[in-house]
Amino acid sequence: MSTILRLIWFDLKQELNPPIWIIMEWVVFGIQLAVYGALISRLVTSMADYLQFYAVGFVIMMTFEIGSHTGRHFVEHAHEGRLPYLLSLPIPRWKLFLTVALQGGVELALMLTVPLSVTLSIIGNLTAISALSAVATLFWLGFGVSGLMLGLSFIAFRSADLYTAIVTALSTLIIRFSTVLYPMIFLPASYAGAAAFSPLTYGSDLVRFFLGFDPSMLVNPQIAIAVLTALAVSTLGLSAMLMQRIVEGVKSG
Amino acid sequence: MHPIETEKLTKLYGKTKALRELDFTLDEGEIMVLLGPNGSGKTTLLLILSTVLKPTSGKASVMGFDVINQSTKVRQVLGISFQDARGFWRHKPIEILRFHATICGVPRDRRERLIEEILKDLELWDARGKLFMHLSGGQAKRLEVAKLLVQRPKLAIFDEPSSQVDLRGKRIIWDHICKLREDGSTVLVATNEVREAEYLADRITILDEGVKVACNTLQSLKDSIAGGDIVELEFEAKDNKDMAEALGRLEGTFRVTKEEENHLRAYVSMAEEWVPKMANICYQKGVKVVSVRVTEPSLDDVFLHFTGRALGAASS
Amino acid sequence: MTEMRRILQLARTDFSYFFRTKWLMAVLLSLNLSDMLVIGLVYKGLMTVNYFAFFAPAVVVMGLFMGSMDTGRRIWLAFREGVIQYYLSLPISNLGVVAAYLIAGSLAAMVYSSSLLIVAFLVLPAQAVLNTLILLPFFFILAMGLAGIAAALAALASTHGEFFFAYQQLFQVLLLTLSTVYYPQSVMQQYLPSALVTVASANPLSIAAEALRDFVFTGIPIQPLVIVQLVVSSVPFALLGAFAYYKALQTLQTKGKL
Numbered sequence: 001m002s003t004i005l006r007l008i009w010f011d012l013k014q015e016l017n018p019p020i021w022i023i024m025e026w027v028v029f030g031i032q033l034a035v036y037g038a039l040i041s042r043l044v045t046s047m048a049d050y051l052q053f054y055a056v057g058f059v060i061m062m063t064f065e066i067g068s069h070t071g072r073h074f075v076e077h078a079h080e081g082r083l084p085y086l087l088s089l090p091i092p093r094w095k096l097f098l099t100v101a102l103q104g105g106v107e108l109a110l111m112l113t114v115p116l117s118v119t120l121s122i123i124g125n126l127t128a129i130s131a132l133s134a135v136a137t138l139f140w141l142g143f144g145v146s147g148l149m150l151g152l153s154f155i156a157f158r159s160a161d162l163y164t165a166i167v168t169a170l171s172t173l174i175i176r177f178s179t180v181l182y183p184m185i186f187l188p189a190s191y192a193g194a195a196a197f198s199p200l201t202y203g204s205d206l207v208r209f210f211l212g213f214d215p216s217m218l219v220n221p222q223i224a225i226a227v228l229t230a231l232a233v234s235t236l237g238l239s240a241m242l243m244q245r246i247v248e249g250v251k252s253g
Numbered sequence: 254m255h256p257i258e259t260e261k262l263t264k265l266y267g268k269t270k271a272l273r274e275l276d277f278t279l280d281e282g283e284i285m286v287l288l289g290p291n292g293s294g295k296t297t298l299l300l301i302l303s304t305v306l307k308p309t310s311g312k313a314s315v316m317g318f319d320v321i322n323q324s325t326k327v328r329q330v331l332g333i334s335f336q337d338a339r340g341f342w343r344h345k346p347i348e349i350l351r352f353h354a355t356i357c358g359v360p361r362d363r364r365e366r367l368i369e370e371i372l373k374d375l376e377l378w379d380a381r382g383k384l385f386m387h388l389s390g391g392q393a394k395r396l397e398v399a400k401l402l403v404q405r406p407k408l409a410i411f412d413e414p415s416s417q418v419d420l421r422g423k424r425i426i427w428d429h430i431c432k433l434r435e436d437g438s439t440v441l442v443a444t445n446e447v448r449e450a451e452y453l454a455d456r457i458t459i460l461d462e463g464v465k466v467a468c469n470t471l472q473s474l475k476d477s478i479a480g481g482d483i484v485e486l487e488f489e490a491k492d493n494k495d496m497a498e499a500l501g502r503l504e505g506t507f508r509v510t511k512e513e514e515n516h517l518r519a520y521v522s523m524a525e526e527w528v529p530k531m532a533n534i535c536y537q538k539g540v541k542v543v544s545v546r547v548t549e550p551s552l553d554d555v556f557l558h559f560t561g562r563a564l565g566a567a568s569s
Numbered sequence: 570m571t572e573m574r575r576i577l578q579l580a581r582t583d584f585s586y587f588f589r590t591k592w593l594m595a596v597l598l599s600l601n602l603s604d605m606l607v608i609g610l611v612y613k614g615l616m617t618v619n620y621f622a623f624f625a626p627a628v629v630v631m632g633l634f635m636g637s638m639d640t641g642r643r644i645w646l647a648f649r650e651g652v653i654q655y656y657l658s659l660p661i662s663n664l665g666v667v668a669a670y671l672i673a674g675s676l677a678a679m680v681y682s683s684s685l686l687i688v689a690f691l692v693l694p695a696q697a698v699l700n701t702l703i704l705l706p707f708f709f710i711l712a713m714g715l716a717g718i719a720a721a722l723a724a725l726a727s728t729h730g731e732f733f734f735a736y737q738q739l740f741q742v743l744l745l746t747l748s749t750v751y752y753p754q755s756v757m758q759q760y761l762p763s764a765l766v767t768v769a770s771a772n773p774l775s776i777a778a779e780a781l782r783d784f785v786f787t788g789i790p791i792q793p794l795v796i797v798q799l800v801v802s803s804v805p806f807a808l809l810g811a812f813a814y815y816k817a818l819q820t821l822q823t824k825g826k827l
Contacts, residue, residue: 020735027739028739031742031746032742036746036751040612042752042759042760043618043756044612044616046615047615050615165594172599173599177603182612186614188611188614191607
């Protein structure tokens, strides 16, 4: 366990010294919520309090971003030659994979502390169970997204450029064609069809369900739980398998 | 007018003195090799001459143009091949060379032919369509050198031109640099590779900690080491007691040691002048010599002599 | 070869670098097109105002902004990878290098945002397409101003390595949210402090977005005052960026690093 913790701390130390990225994420969240969110919610007339809806959506976007970052991190390490070094250390492979996953989790927890607290306080009237369920959903979603990005990382071993292009384009589309920023009922039919395939639809609607949003605007929470679980288990399993195969012939250049 | 002239050239990086009041000249049409370990100030000097860096004090001119006040003119007559390849990551070698040739004013009618020729010579022709970021270290380095070979400037500066390149590639690059000189360019090469220096140099300047410690032809530098040449003598007879004494009195002898009964080793200056004198003494004394072997000092020895450190040890 | 031709040669190389960066193209296109065709359209259903008609022209300005801002990334990369030393060894003046980057950055942004404008023309009826031709040269000046900001950020951030992207992100969010790109000025006036509203109305992105909405998509005749405002709010940024980049080159020549 100490090896895993040491590896996590080794990477985390870099991010925290100085913690400019974390602070920047919080500042951006603050500006987006206080200016963009507040003003757009004045324009939205079809929903009672769009600001709350938007705040949750932004937290979901952050979760997605951090999850993808974990996947990208792995690819960068492979290309910078750090992965071959880690693989040469006397650490079992499963511990290494666990480290990658846990690192993502810790990063997620750190980044979301302030935005989530602000969001929960805006919504108010919450029980500890509903807040904890929402947090758990975010972590579950984060794991799924990390797994998805790690699964896609095999592309990066052919071309890092292509990987970044695909992942960034896919990320944008997964967010836009989902219920992160708007409820399903307001989506045009063709967009709603696409949104049904976005994991963020289920992640954001499940978080909103636990936070007491009107269930009629959201997807069925049981389906959301099933989809998110399937995503996390399948992508993490698949990516562990792929990584196991990829790392044997990993390129460092 | 010298193609390069510096006077009390000094460069400070904060408190670190990279160059200390350096006086340095280069003659037209020669290949001057700057030899020195890492951190000796070679790259700093090259970057100042190519106007990439500004000196802290002192003067430097290239082809008569001042590097500070006439920097654009300097860059019109000079080209530099950097130690680390500098390219546009998302461009192909052929495009990078076209850009360089165009901006450096290589006439359009010669441009394509020259580029093709150099790419083929440096074995980059097959990689001409690859993106720079996908080139291997050796390919990127050869491309860096190729820029100057296409540009053919009046003053060509190479910073470690064959580092990261395989042995075969090194020879090709060195031959091209020599050809550049034959075609009228003056060449300045910085290196810490002894073989490269020996192959290329008309003259060698040894830099150490920002100071010029020696500058001459390789032969003169070797000759300037007192007792640098080693002459191994083997005699037919075993008893040659007075031979060691007689040879020790010869002009140019530094010391003589007895290795075996019939084997002497003499440390001398200018072995080519010493050996005939030695032959005379042997003749006069009726001593028969079985073999004579002369060993010159290596460039490593030269460096050790002038800096007090071995080049390999200094570089590392 | 004259200095001008050398500048153009360098600008051409940097210009092509922008379009060769596959991931960047993927990011920009997916972001801007989905903003225009998904967010704009869905929000239209959530609001009483025709948000799609309001937002689509603004996406063109966002494209111009993001394309120009990439100039900063390319300058930062040139510093980091040492390509800048190669430029300094070429027979082109330092000012020439600065000019080449600003020209290339703004031209690339213009070409990119023009493609978004064509998409906007396809999905939204334009009332005065010809007005676009009058606006384009001034949008080029705006792009140069934005590229200038990016250059200044890159020059400032070079000492802090990878923090450049953090600075750029913060700046981008500030400039976009405090503008009339996403929401009309009337809403801002109602809910934001007057100082912020003033900043937003002087923001060149607001001026450009309003100009496109009014003069091209609504068909209001072009008002010279707006053009003057656009130029006045852009030129200082271009000069500031040129100065910062030039000083960074000088620092590099003197200290050997930034």
